[in-house]
Amino acid sequence: MSTAWVVKLAFGSSPCLPFTSRNVCRRLTVRPIRYKVLVIDDEMMQSVRELRARGLSPQEIARSVGMRPAAVADLVRKLAAERNATNPGADVVDCWVNAGWSTGLSVAGHPEWRDPGSDDSTGGLISAVVAHRRRHRRSVTVCVYLIDAYCLGVKNATGPDAMDDQALRRFIDHVFNGYDAPPEPAPIELVRDLVLGAAEYAHGLGFAPHPDFEHARAHLGAWAAPSAITFGCHGKPT
Numbered sequence: 001m002s003t004a005w006v007v008k009l010a011f012g013s014s015p016c017l018p019f020t021s022r023n024v025c026r027r028l029t030v031r032p033i034r035y036k037v038l039v040i041d042d043e044m045m046q047s048v049r050e051l052r053a054r055g056l057s058p059q060e061i062a063r064s065v066g067m068r069p070a071a072v073a074d075l076v077r078k079l080a081a082e083r084n085a086t087n088p089g090a091d092v093v094d095c096w097v098n099a100g101w102s103t104g105l106s107v108a109g110h111p112e113w114r115d116p117g118s119d120d121s122t123g124g125l126i127s128a129v130v131a132h133r134r135r136h137r138r139s140v141t142v143c144v145y146l147i148d149a150y151c152l153g154v155k156n157a158t159g160p161d162a163m164d165d166q167a168l169r170r171f172i173d174h175v176f177n178g179y180d181a182p183p184e185p186a187p188i189e190l191v192r193d194l195v196l197g198a199a200e201y202a203h204g205l206g207f208a209p210h211p212d213f214e215h216a217r218a219h220l221g222a223w224a225a226p227s228a229i230t231f232g233c234h235g236k237p238t
Contacts, residue, residue: 040075048075053094053185057165092133093221094140095191096172099181101126104233105149113190117181124150124233126198127175128191129183130219131168132160139164143219144175145195149229151237153202154195154209157216192220197227205237 044065051061058076062069099117104124107113126147131140143159163171176183199209232238 040071045075045079048072049079050185052076052079053096056169093188094131094133095186095188096129096176096183097186097191097194098122098127098176098179099184100179101128101149101184101194106230106235108228108230110190110228113187115184117184122179124148124238125155126194127179127183128186128194129172129175130188130191132219140168141219142168142171143216145191145213145216147195147198148202149194149198149231150233151202151205152207153198153200154213156210157213159216160219188221192223193227193229195220196223196225197229198231200225200227201231 047065048061051064056064058073059069061067061076062072065072100115100122102113102115103122126145126149128145128147129142130145131142133140139162141160141162143157143161145154146156147153148155172183199213202209
């Protein structure tokens with residue numbers, strides 16, 4: 001079979017370019033993937049930090065922000081080193097809450113506890129996930145808390161359960177799949193004030209937390225009452 005017929009079979013019967021050896025090579029050339037050249041500023045670091053907190057791998061973060069995977073991996077290692085230097089003896093704690101957690105509530109003294117997805121449809125129901133990771137361990141221990149911030153307090157709690165990173169990502173998707181927006185990374189201090197503050201508020205109304213909360217309580221760590229959050233729908237139980 002001649003070279004021309006081979007090229008015809010490869011590119012079809014009506015090629016855009018004449019069948020010359022130079023054009024065949026040109027058509028077969030593999031173009032390298034081009035990444036955006038981005039400045040690694042504070043905003044970019046924060047984006048990587050938030051995506052990592054949601055459980056994304058460096059490769060997934062790279063696709064999201066349009067950077068080279070190797071560059072993102074370097075940033076992830078840098079963030080981990082900074083966190084280790086801040087508190088070298090402590091577990092790594094990652095937390096997530098549903099968007100709209102603050103609907104009907106007021107927060108005093110913590111402007112950093114932002115809720116970009118305020119949503120009246122949540123009806124005061126809040127889901128929170130807390131994942132603890134030991135230094136240099138691949139597995140995490142996870143607890144989930146379902147809160148009625150308007151009246152009943154801790155309606156349910158599960159864990160602690162052990163899982164790997166891949167299982168954690170699937171688990172987070174499962175916990176928050178009933179909400180319209182993806183979950184928001186949250187500091188452990190916010191989750192403590194939400195969960196333990198809601199339990200304290202409900203206790204004042206005569207409601208006890210779910211029995212399984214006893215097993216998941218220690219996962220939140222020490223807490224100094226009172227909560228910075230005012231519970232009830234605009235301060236009133238409903």
